[in-house]
Amino acid sequence: MSASSPLYLQSSVSALRGVGPALVQRLQRMDIWRVQDVLFHLPSRYQDRRHLLPIGTLLPEQEGAVLGEITQVEHLRGRRDQWLVTLSDGTGQLYIRLFHMLAPMRAQWQKGRRLWCFGETRAGYQGLEMVHPEWQMADQPQFQAPTHLTPFYPSTQGITQAQWRRWVAQALTLVDQLPDYLAKYLGPAWPPLGEGLRLLHESAEEVPTPAHPAWQRLALEELLANHLAIRSARTASDETGAPVIKASGTLWAAFLKQLPFAPTAAQQRVIAEINQNMAQARPMRRLLQGDVGSGKTLVAAAAALTAVEQSYQVALMAPTEILVEQLHDRFVEWLTPLGIQVGFLVGGLGQKARREVLENLHNQRIQIVVGTQALFQDEVKFAGLGLVIIDEQHRFGVDQRRQLLEKGTIPHLLVMTATPIPRTLAMTVHADLDLSIIDALPPGRSPVETLVVADTRRAELMTRMQHRLAEGDQIYWVCPLIEESEILALQAAETSYADLQAALPEVAIALVHGRLPAAEKARVMADFKAGKTRILVATTVIEVGVDVPNASLMVIEHAERMGLAQLHQLRGRVGRGQRQSSCILLYHPPLGEKARARLQVMRDSRDGFVIARKDLELRGPGEYLGTRQTGLLQMRVADMMRDEALLAELPGLAAQLLHENPGAVQALIQRWLGNRLDYSQVG
Numbered sequence: 001m002s003a004s005s006p007l008y009l010q011s012s013v014s015a016l017r018g019v020g021p022a023l024v025q026r027l028q029r030m031d032i033w034r035v036q037d038v039l040f041h042l043p044s045r046y047q048d049r050r051h052l053l054p055i056g057t058l059l060p061e062q063e064g065a066v067l068g069e070i071t072q073v074e075h076l077r078g079r080r081d082q083w084l085v086t087l088s089d090g091t092g093q094l095y096i097r098l099f100h101m102l103a104p105m106r107a108q109w110q111k112g113r114r115l116w117c118f119g120e121t122r123a124g125y126q127g128l129e130m131v132h133p134e135w136q137m138a139d140q141p142q143f144q145a146p147t148h149l150t151p152f153y154p155s156t157q158g159i160t161q162a163q164w165r166r167w168v169a170q171a172l173t174l175v176d177q178l179p180d181y182l183a184k185y186l187g188p189a190w191p192p193l194g195e196g197l198r199l200l201h202e203s204a205e206e207v208p209t210p211a212h213p214a215w216q217r218l219a220l221e222e223l224l225a226n227h228l229a230i231r232s233a234r235t236a237s238d239e240t241g242a243p244v245i246k247a248s249g250t251l252w253a254a255f256l257k258q259l260p261f262a263p264t265a266a267q268q269r270v271i272a273e274i275n276q277n278m279a280q281a282r283p284m285r286r287l288l289q290g291d292v293g294s295g296k297t298l299v300a301a302a303a304a305l306t307a308v309e310q311s312y313q314v315a316l317m318a319p320t321e322i323l324v325e326q327l328h329d330r331f332v333e334w335l336t337p338l339g340i341q342v343g344f345l346v347g348g349l350g351q352k353a354r355r356e357v358l359e360n361l362h363n364q365r366i367q368i369v370v371g372t373q374a375l376f377q378d379e380v381k382f383a384g385l386g387l388v389i390i391d392e393q394h395r396f397g398v399d400q401r402r403q404l405l406e407k408g409t410i411p412h413l414l415v416m417t418a419t420p421i422p423r424t425l426a427m428t429v430h431a432d433l434d435l436s437i438i439d440a441l442p443p444g445r446s447p448v449e450t451l452v453v454a455d456t457r458r459a460e461l462m463t464r465m466q467h468r469l470a471e472g473d474q475i476y477w478v479c480p481l482i483e484e485s486e487i488l489a490l491q492a493a494e495t496s497y498a499d500l501q502a503a504l505p506e507v508a509i510a511l512v513h514g515r516l517p518a519a520e521k522a523r524v525m526a527d528f529k530a531g532k533t534r535i536l537v538a539t540t541v542i543e544v545g546v547d548v549p550n551a552s553l554m555v556i557e558h559a560e561r562m563g564l565a566q567l568h569q570l571r572g573r574v575g576r577g578q579r580q581s582s583c584i585l586l587y588h589p590p591l592g593e594k595a596r597a598r599l600q601v602m603r604d605s606r607d608g609f610v611i612a613r614k615d616l617e618l619r620g621p622g623e624y625l626g627t628r629q630t631g632l633l634q635m636r637v638a639d640m641m642r643d644e645a646l647l648a649e650l651p652g653l654a655a656q657l658l659h660e661n662p663g664a665v666q667a668l669i670q671r672w673l674g675n676r677l678d679y680s681q682v683g
């Protein structure tokens with residue numbers, strides 16, 4: 001395209017001066033297609049070249065700008081030609097070393113000319129020097145000393161920073177034409193979008209601060225774009241109808257009669273939210289958040305009863321066979337007295353048992369099936385699947401979730417998680433799900449005492465354990481899951497197991513780990529639950545959901561290696577009964593400062609939300625939420641922790657936009673997330 005053709009925000013990047021076909025391709029690979037995309041390609045850092053440094057004050061390895069007169073140009077011939085140019089500003093002199101100098105440059109770099117340079121100094125043979133600095137002739141009319149911070153853009157091979165800056169400068173001439181979709185909703189206190197972009201691309205301030213209103217304006221828009229992208233996955237699934245399930249509550253009433261405790265107010269509220277949701281043709285997509293031990297299983301049972309009463313089937317999925325087993329036991333115990341058939345489906349099931357389950361699901365003799373991923377397989381056919389409950393969503397891929405959803409007409413979906421992320425954050429990250437929170441624990445829980453102990457004090461620990469055992473309590477001994485190697489983790493667990501056996505020879509101790517066959521695992525867990533074994537040595541397979549109220553002591557080895565959320569989950573395994581429970585976090589000294597701070601958080605807090613917040617601060621939301629890979633929530637301007645106050649604005653803004661200007665929704669997503677994302681992958 002010729003340089004004179006008018007430039008529009010929606011023009012291809014090829015309309016920019018200096019962008020030929022090869023560069024178009026490179027830019028497209030960076031997901032930059034249009035002039036507008038260049039505006040949203042934001043600097044990753046800045047340099048301050050505005051102030052000139054007196055040459056005499058320069059130190060080695062200092063980055064900065066200088067201006068002086070060329071006093072000498074020396075051509076050093078040798079195996080490799082070099083030029084050594086002397087620059088002087090009256091305060092001292094600096095050498096500029098060049099390894100190549102093309103003819104046009106040679107014509108300019110003449111004694112007596114004034115030269116502006118920016119680069120890093122180094123101690124050379126003759127004195128301080130700069131090697132191939134950036135430069136401009138300062139005695140020419142077109143010379144411009146920088147008046148702004150110099151931005152540096154994320155780049156790719158074959159595109160220089162100077163090119164980015166030239167393209168951005170062209171794009172910035174159009175910035176005021178950029179549609180500001182939010183202005184209408186934000187009110188006059190918010191600066192326009194264009195101001196924010198200008199601030200980031202050509203700031204005359206120190207370094208643009210996140211607190212600056214213009215920055216905040218951009219951050220808000222970016223967060224909103226992410227929120228809308230996630231939400232759009234949901235809108236797509238809204239189109240088809242779900243079964244309208246209105247239960248009379250007879251089954252639930254019968255169930256409550258035989259339950260040894262009453263649901264808490266928090267459980268009741270959440271159950272009501274779920275029932276209301278299932279009574280509509282719009283499929284439920286609900287996230288149930290509840291801290292460890294808050295009683296999510298009861299809520300799942302309530303939802304299941306609603307569906308079963310109206311002759312719909314329920315699929316309940318958990319990530320590990322141990323958990324499936326446990327959930328199954330619990331459901332059988334609770335629901336078979338009501339005449340409900342609860343099935344069990346895991347990968348390791350024998351042929352015959354498996355065939356039977358499949359048949360009974362197909363002819364609806366089984367009303368509730370509890371299983372692992374095995375529930376996704378094609379052969380699993382339901383007669384009328386009305387509700388899918390997924391325990392611990394972070395372990396399930398979105399694809400699997402979709403596969404399962406395809407098994408019913410459009411079943412209602414309830415996702416349970418014990419990952420307590422702050423509400424505003426949850427509303428952003430899980431914008432495709434409605435949120436129910438169980439915000440209170442069942443009564444009668446005594447807080448778990450937490451101790452941080454060096455693993456050199458094992459002898460004391462053994463004594464403590466013996467006391468506990470003598471009182472009839474049971475103990476978890478947890479070995480860290482070493483992510484890179486299951487085998488190493490297993491070895492560690494086996495060593496601890498042998499050590500414990502040697503130290504406490506009269507005690508029944510068992511070992512459970514991921515590699516044990518399912519049946520074996522189930523047996524070990526059943527023995528522990530029944531109190532036949534007193535100490536359970538485990539890799540972190542017990543992390544989520546195991547419920548053995550008689551276990552009152554947990555020892556976690558190498559606690560310093562584990563994430564806070566994980567430690568919190570683990571610790572939630574004790575303190576479920578009436579006894580005073582303890583959790584001992586063993587670490588291997590010496591303990592780094594950060595690790596110490598993390599363990600201290602565990603010692604000082606029992607509240608999952610507080611711990612989650614600290615974890616987020618220490619690790620960043622991407623790491624914490626496992627979203628780093630998806631490209632989602634990799635913000636350019638915003639930071640979910642720092643800008644948390646903005647998150648509260650999102651649902652309202654999103655609702656208004658979706659209602660009044662759906663076109664803007666797509667435009668915003670495109671603007672901030674481009675084609676980076678396959679939205680269907682988000683969930």
Ligand SMILES: Nc1ncnc2c1ncn2[C@@H]1O[C@H](COP(=O)(O)OP(=O)(O)OP(=O)(O)O)[C@@H](O)[C@H]1O
Pocket residue numbers: 261262263264267290291292293294295296297298417418442443544545546547549572576
């Ligand atoms: N309302 C209640 N009153 C008393 N005990 C309750 C109540 N609700 C649940 N419980 C008991 O509390 C314990 C924990 O419940 P549950 O296993 O459902 O927790 P959870 O929310 O699934 O936690 P986790 O994330 O740790 O698995 C169980 O022993 C359960 O029977």
